[in-house]
Amino acid sequence: MKTELSLNNLYPDSSIIVKYQDDYQRSTFLKRISDFKKDPIGKNKVVFLGNSITNGLRRYSSEFDRSDIVNRGIDGDFSLAMLQRINEIIYYKPKAVFILIGINDFFTDLTMIPEVTPEFVSKNILKAAETIKNGSPKTIVYLQTILPINAQQYQDKLMKDTGYGYNWLEPNFEININEQVIETNKILRKNITFPVVDLHPLFIENNNVMNKMYSTDGIHLNKRGYLKWINKILPILNTH
Numbered sequence: 001m002k003t004e005l006s007l008n009n010l011y012p013d014s015s016i017i018v019k020y021q022d023d024y025q026r027s028t029f030l031k032r033i034s035d036f037k038k039d040p041i042g043k044n045k046v047v048f049l050g051n052s053i054t055n056g057l058r059r060y061s062s063e064f065d066r067s068d069i070v071n072r073g074i075d076g077d078f079s080l081a082m083l084q085r086i087n088e089i090i091y092y093k094p095k096a097v098f099i100l101i102g103i104n105d106f107f108t109d110l111t112m113i114p115e116v117t118p119e120f121v122s123k124n125i126l127k128a129a130e131t132i133k134n135g136s137p138k139t140i141v142y143l144q145t146i147l148p149i150n151a152q153q154y155q156d157k158l159m160k161d162t163g164y165g166y167n168w169l170e171p172n173f174e175i176n177i178n179e180q181v182i183e184t185n186k187i188l189r190k191n192i193t194f195p196v197v198d199l200h201p202l203f204i205e206n207n208n209v210m211n212k213m214y215s216t217d218g219i220h221l222n223k224r225g226y227l228k229w230i231n232k233i234l235p236i237l238n239t240h
Contacts, residue, residue: 090135
């Protein structure tokens, strides 16, 4: 029997266990969920759903010049965890949802979790979109392609800040994160149900890596990167 949504069951509680979620991710997840409870989406909104890249978009909210944008980004979030927080979106039935998730699924030693593949991640992303659409049929759900990373830029900053790096970010490591991103994006683009906002090509330089001019550390966006993203989606936003 389908559970009816009410204000009492919109958010995951603190006892939730999400597979692959480490201690840092769990802590930030629960903290942001607590914030969401205090500041619900509300009606007739546009929701940005994702990880720290989406969360950082809050710093540039004035660029949208509109008051109906709601940010649901959580630092460290990944596709399985995002699936646990869809109820709030369904309940408030926003005009549109923009999903950007997936890089944290891949940002680890993938030889230790061989089941986390482009097929696995894209399936979770599409399931999130389908769950929202089934619960809120009038909501337009946009899938944004996952951004590339610049592993060398990240490693350089990590070495400077901490004195160590990750072997799984080395160029010769057997599973390449950017290749996983590319394959996941291919699957997202092939879907015929949800419109795709293709961000990935906007941020790449040689060898499909993140262009340093758009990033603070090889993963997260700087102001120039956020403005590039915003300029891409503004024409779409203006239709809502």
